[in-house]
Amino acid sequence: MNFGVDSGIYPLGSCTMKYNPKVNEALANLDEVRWVHPDQDESEIQGILEIMYKLASWLAEITGTHAVSLQPAAGAQGELTGVLIIRAYHKLNGELGRRDEIIVPDSAHGTNPASASMAGFKVVVIPSGEDGCVDVEALKEAVSERTAGLMLTNPNTLGIFEEDILEIADIVHEAGGLLYYDGANLNAILGKARPGDMGFDIVHVNLHKTFSTPHGGGGPGAGPVGVKEHLEGFLPVPVVSFDGERYYLNYDLPNSIGRVRSTLGNVGVLVRAFAYILSMGPQGLERAAEVAVLNSNYLARRLSEIRGFTLPYGEKPRKHEFVLSCSVLKSETGVTAKHVAKRLLDYGVHAPTIYFPPIVKEALMIEPTETEPVESLDRLVEAFRSVSEEAYSRPEKVLGSPYNTSVGLVDEVKASSPRTLCITWKMYKDRLRTSERGSR
């Protein structure tokens, strides 16, 4: 048993679990994709190069950037690429030794601080303001001649649009830093606003989120990175260029950070995203953002009316996702976000992301996407309502869940405990032998 988007609503916040169009699978499975070697002569892979060139230019248009690299294999590798570009930029300006700090808000995805740290930067965390957005005063305090850049997602992980973004960009730029856009939440603003126009210098997008390629149980994905014109020369090599007649691999980027992978990229994923954008067109992408946001606000309204659940950080419109808290439920019934998540599984829906972002207590982060019909949104609301009613009438029912899944509650503590950790069959057999010896 395995739950996928095709099984039912999968409202995992920040993951954009949208429907994966089947025609894109059919196209990515063609021999002309699968049975091609990346080192074949450019004349023999013009088809792939054309798709890569066009996809890169479309992504540049969608994100408001100038040039795009399709090399990164996932969002996190895109982030690493972006932060390495920040590093190379300051290095070229002779400022790397001094500019050693990357600023991230406390509501950021975990990949942001992890990527900054992988690129050798110190991470400076700034607390969010009372509205859940970047606290402009705190940012002013945090920037200095040590600031290399700021990593931000907009809308943020609460699903709230950072209205002060232009001021934020000015503060960082004036301090000499660069702005990095974490594209995990791009689905909310497709065709409405572009990170490049907000002042971001570097942007990554997740093709497996916003552009509908399947998540495959955890991957593969693709995390293209776009940059403004002044940073083009820092992109990983090669990029695909076009001389008017033929597409070719261009290694002529003077300040390139090098490579983040030894081949061209996750080409199979790129082909799917290419087909998706062709299917959607400008109107379709904008409509995706509109309905994703509409679905999300509808759910936010209906779910926050249910007893025990609140929508922290006010009534402002949310974008593609929102974060509920069940703190009230917990204090009144003992039922936590994790219990709610487990009981929801019994109703045939996937649970939201829980305990993230860390700034919300008992957080349930919900992203329905545009590909769920109103009936499935209502089904999720009914499931939440039942869980709430149970929590108040017979909490033990919720605390003991799930019941309707292929296995009952899994012992995750035992799984990670050093004495019982078992990550291969060999370790399992070794343990059996040791315990047999022990019992003799």
Place this chain on the structure above:
Amino acid sequence: MPNPYIPNDTEDSEKRLLEALSIPDVEALFSDIPKEIRLKSSLKIPGPLPEADVKREVESILKKNRTVKDLRVFLGGEVWPHHVPAVVDEVSSRSEFLTSYTPYQPEVSQGILQALFEYQSMICELLEMDAANCSVYDWSSALGEAARMAARITKRYTFIVPHYISPERLTVLKTYAEPTGIRVLKVKQDVKNGEIDLKDLKEKVSRETAAVYVENPSYLGFIVEHVEAVAEIVHDCGGLFVVGVDPTSLGIFRPPGDYGADIVVGEGQPLGNYMNCGGPLLGIMACRGKLSFIRQMPGRMIGMTTTKDGSRRAYCMVLQTREQHIRRERATSNICTNEALCALRAAVYMALLGPEGFRELGENILYKTQYAVKRLSQIEGVRVPLFDAPHFKGFTVNLDGASKTISEVNERLLRRGIVGGKPLRSSFPELGETALYSVTELHKVEDIRALEEGLRKALEEG
């Protein structure tokens, strides 16, 4: 017409949602985006196209590619053409696997969890290692992560690699290693047989050495035989031994766990994954069973456990406190999305082959390699291979004694529908006019004969 992928893109549904929110239109939900940054016109991208047209358009572009089925391709290096059993496609295209994400809710994800546990188990059997993660992006990022992992374990910051390493992989390694202060050094290899120069290695290892890395088979296809001596030298200085492998060789060659490897990396693409013009691929990463090693592994790991009531065996992600979503800037890596579906495909592939299948596969490739070497060496002016050592899958073809360059020959070969080896001059100038060729179980005797004839003709032609 409503958008086929947006079910609520109908008047009725939209009206219902808007009424529930008491707003006149969706625009109300975007009013908080400052006017200055609102997009004033539509995005300048093509579409929308109906499904039939999307299909036609993408197919017509892709027709401009020629595939391994249209050409006789002798390229390897980073990816290789291997047979993919139909069962692999069948299992991995199950939408329960394909359309799921990272199994955060194990109770509804036992399928992918068990598949990935079995991947970890079988890859460890193959490598003779104790623990593996359930994938990183590709061999090159696995190598970068291994260098970082070795540095964390040893608190030392020099990583020594062989001279004949894939130039692309080396660049990625440096991209990953250098920002955190890890220095990458090269150790010499014997020009005659490719063996690691032990004298040079002894001079280069020190108390700063985090690890020594060896690839087996090497990037240029030769087998490094003195691996135990290398292991001893690095272990004596308190560093780790990291080995890079081609998993298809392990049905006939000794597994790295057997000759002292502490961390093993490699490319899992040959295990049931297509070349896909370079991706998705499958980065293999495994280590010894010491907890201090396992705790430093990047990426997701799946463990076997039971249900809370102890009644059933079950699987879930383990040791997540290593990972970015919990540990943030102190995580072992930033990796989140990985190559899970490619790992699942590898699991199906390994289970299909079993030990016998791997032996047959390895023998088949070994025979093909030796056959190709034997045939091509008979051509005048051609030296195959450059190194006096057993070769597997990859081998070097040198044209210093011939009248044409590698690229001249490749051009002529292509006219005959043959894709010659990758030129090595820019990476290893000391090897002269040399190309890296590769054969797998998919190359038929006729293909190798055609290459021989093509090469002969190419050199004879004016």
